[in-house]
Amino acid sequence: MSGILIYSEVKSTFLGLLTRGRALAEALDQPLTAALLGEESAAWAGEALSHGAERVFVGDSPQLDVFQARTYADALAQVAAQAEADIILTGSTLRGRELAPRLTQKLEAGCATDVTDLAVEDRRLITQRRALGGKTLSTEARTSPKQVIAVMPKLYEAEPGGDGTGEIVEIPLELEPSATRLVESKAKPSGGVDIEAAEILIGVGRGFEKEEDLQLAQDLADALGGAVGCTRPLSYDYNWLPDDLTIGLSGKICAPRLYIALGLSGQIQHTVGIMDSDVILAINKEKSAPMFKMSDYGIVGDLYEVVPRLVEKIRGAGN
Numbered sequence: 001m002s003g004i005l006i007y008s009e010v011k012s013t014f015l016g017l018l019t020r021g022r023a024l025a026e027a028l029d030q031p032l033t034a035a036l037l038g039e040e041s042a043a044w045a046g047e048a049l050s051h052g053a054e055r056v057f058v059g060d061s062p063q064l065d066v067f068q069a070r071t072y073a074d075a076l077a078q079v080a081a082q083a084e085a086d087i088i089l090t091g092s093t094l095r096g097r098e099l100a101p102r103l104t105q106k107l108e109a110g111c112a113t114d115v116t117d118l119a120v121e122d123r124r125l126i127t128q129r130r131a132l133g134g135k136t137l138s139t140e141a142r143t144s145p146k147q148v149i150a151v152m153p154k155l156y157e158a159e160p161g162g163d164g165t166g167e168i169v170e171i172p173l174e175l176e177p178s179a180t181r182l183v184e185s186k187a188k189p190s191g192g193v194d195i196e197a198a199e200i201l202i203g204v205g206r207g208f209e210k211e212e213d214l215q216l217a218q219d220l221a222d223a224l225g226g227a228v229g230c231t232r233p234l235s236y237d238y239n240w241l242p243d244d245l246t247i248g249l250s251g252k253i254c255a256p257r258l259y260i261a262l263g264l265s266g267q268i269q270h271t272v273g274i275m276d277s278d279v280i281l282a283i284n285k286e287k288s289a290p291m292f293k294m295s296d297y298g299i300v301g302d303l304y305e306v307v308p309r310l311v312e313k314i315r316g317a318g319n
């Protein structure tokens with residue numbers, strides 16, 4: 001028997017994948033199962049059942065207390081064997097992207113990461129993802145019987161479904177102690193703002209000349225009741241803003257109601273983080289900036305002139 005196994009360490013992604021997994025399992029006529037690894041996620045078992053899982057495998061071990069991709073891949077391979085699952089769907093989160101290739105190697109499977117759509121055609125699982133720097137969409141099917149697919153987070157909304165009569169199975173895991181040892185962990189400096197939850201998000205890029213000029217963006221965010229996020233160069237290279245404000249492939253995936261892109265070019269590694277925004281406004285001095293192509297509104301102009309005028313207008317409108 002073959003089946004679909006869902007795993008993600010992020011609850012919304014886990015339940016969203018279960019929701020999508022229901023339709024795929026039906027189209028492939030395969031059972032849908034779920035894996036919950038570690039103490040924290042065991043509490044999601046009831047919701048996994050109410051979102052359509054026929055069996056939920058719950059596994060814990062002291063080796064899972066700290067995330068180590070190799071150990072989690074071992075654990076997931078053991079669950080996949082017990083679930084007799086050939087298709088493993090996980091989130092293309094920071095951890096999921098590390099986990100997927102290791103699991104793929106263990107299962108001698110085919111793999112796709114950063115997947116943006118899942119479908120079934122001719123009883124085969126078909127995936128889509130962006131290729132060639134985001135200029136094209138690649139539609140792929142794997143020839144291997146086993147497949148590990150990491151799907152972009154926030155792609156599928158969680159909706160309860162199924163008959164909710166599945167069973168919870170405690171699975172004993174046999175895990176080797178990890179070859180790496182955690183010596184110390186420190187919290188990263190945080191921006192103290194959850195940009196993923198922001199309904200209005202202002203993205204700042206290298207169009208800003210100096211760190212102190214970012215106050216312009218903060219003024220705009222304050223006027224609109226929004227938050228400020230950034231492109232990777234501003235956090236990772238310049239250290240102007242904390243890493244957790246980075247939007248994009250190596251940062252956060254956000255879906256605000258309004259995204260305002262200030263002085264950023266719109267490279268695919270950034271735009272994957274905002275492409276599900278309801279409305280996008282770009283402000284850039286170069287008419288040819290790629291950001292304009294995916295924007296609903298655009299202002300070609302110098303942000304140093306445009307932003308203060310916008311802030312003034314918004315503040316004026318509020319009075």
Ligand SMILES: Cc1cc2nc3c(=O)[nH]c(=O)nc-3n(C[C@H](O)[C@H](O)[C@H](O)COP(=O)(O)OP(=O)(O)OC[C@H]3O[C@@H](n4cnc5c(N)ncnc54)[C@H](O)[C@@H]3O)c2cc1C
Pocket residue numbers: 204205206207208230231232233234246247248249250251252262263264265266267268269270283284285286289301302303304
């Ligand atoms: C593996 C990998 C992962 C990556 N992950 C991410 C990621 O998660 N997030 C991310 O953001 N990037 C990521 N990047 C980097 C990404 O490829 C781009 O290099 C980056 O997004 C560009 O940042 P930017 O738009 O701020 O800068 P630039 O591309 O230099 O664009 C600056 C823009 O500002 C405009 N500008 C300049 N002055 C003004 C002005 N006064 N007024 C108005 N406009 C002005 C310019 O016209 C230009 O369009 C990644 C790259 C790699 C290789």
